[in-house]
Amino acid sequence: MxxxxxxxxxxxxxxxxxxxxxxxxxxxxxxxxxxxxxxxxxxxxxxxxxxxxxxxxxxxxxxxxxxxxxxxxxxxxxxxLIPEDLHDRTRMTQWSYWNASHWGPTCGIFTFENLVKKFMNIGDPDPAQLVKGAEEFKRFGTVLNDHLKGRETLVGNSVTLADHAVVSWLVHAEAADLPLDGYAEITRWSGNILGSAPWQEALATIPGG
Ligand SMILES: N[C@@H](CCC(=O)N[C@@H](CS)C(=O)NCC(=O)O)C(=O)O
Incomplete structure (x- = not known):
């Protein structure tokens, strides 16, 4: 494969x-x-x-x-990774679609403007895009942060595909300057998931760390 x-x-x-x-x-x-x-x-x-x-x-x-x-x-x-229970399985699907439709594009604004542009030497961050990103982040980041209160994972009691999908956008949180101040639950949860062995192994494949 x-x-x-x-x-x-x-x-x-x-x-x-x-x-x-x-x-x-x-x-x-x-x-x-x-x-x-x-x-x-x-x-x-x-x-x-x-x-x-x-x-x-x-x-x-x-x-x-x-x-x-x-x-x-x-x-x-x-x-x-894929729950058997119908409610848990469709909640996993819910978060996966949410990631593809809302969270990913929101974090993607910061990733592109603050990280990719610098890396590829294709100009400065566009302030208008960053304002749009901040508005979107407030909206969707609040949804995620509130959901994570008292929870270790997005769905049920163990890691599902949804955790792996949603957390992927936090890999470059610092370099992309994601506005995570005040989102303590997201920081706690992502620290745990990204610190886990599957993620550490994946992150080790990034050239230069
Ligand atoms: N919706 C796709 C997005 C994949 C995607 O955007 N890949 C980018 C890199 S992050 C890419 O390969 N871009 C190269 C290109 O468009 O030519 C997925 O989830 O797999």
Whole structure:
């Protein structure tokens, strides 16, 4: 099994964390997005969106990180990343969609403006975007912070795919200057999840740490 990744990317890190969590060891193939490696014809044939992460398991090719996480979790039956209980399972789905629709795009504003632009030398942060990001962060960060009060995980009593998805955007919290002051529950929860072995293993693949 091969997993095409770009290790600093939250989208690929969350798939790597799930693979580690369930004890799968796909071959990691790094696509250097800075040099446009994702545009090469062989990769575009696998994923016409030319985006990482992309998974290849024999003849089976899969893209979109949430689908890949689901595949990895189901590929290895003995884990509790996908709850059996209907309410817990659909709550997990709720948070996963929330992450894709709201939390990811919100954190993505800070990640792009404060981190990616600097890294790729493509200009200064756009103040208007950061104002928009701050408004969105207040709205969705409050939802997450309130939900986490008295909880160790987003759903039920153990880590699910939702934790891996939502926490992935906090990997670069400091470098992206996410406005986390006052969001103590998010900080507590993300510290625990990102400090866990599957995440530590995934984070160790980022060149330069
Ligand atoms: N919705 C996709 C997003 C994947 C994505 O945006 N990947 C970015 C890196 S973070 C990428 O590969 N960009 C390269 C490009 O668009 O050419 C997922 O969840 O997998």
């Amino acid at each position: 091969q997993l095409y990744v770009f290790p600093p990317s939250p989208n690929s890190l969350r798939c790597q964390a799930v693979a580690n969590h369930v004890g799968l060891d796909p071959e990691l193939i790094t696509m250097d997005l800075h040099t446009g490696a994702q545009m090469n014809a062989d990769f575009v044939a696998l994923n016409p969106n030319h985006k990482i992460p992309t998974l290849v398991d024999g003849d089976f090719v899969l893209w979109e990180s949430n689908a890949i996480m689901l595949y990895l979790a189901r590929k290895q039956p003995d884990n509790d």
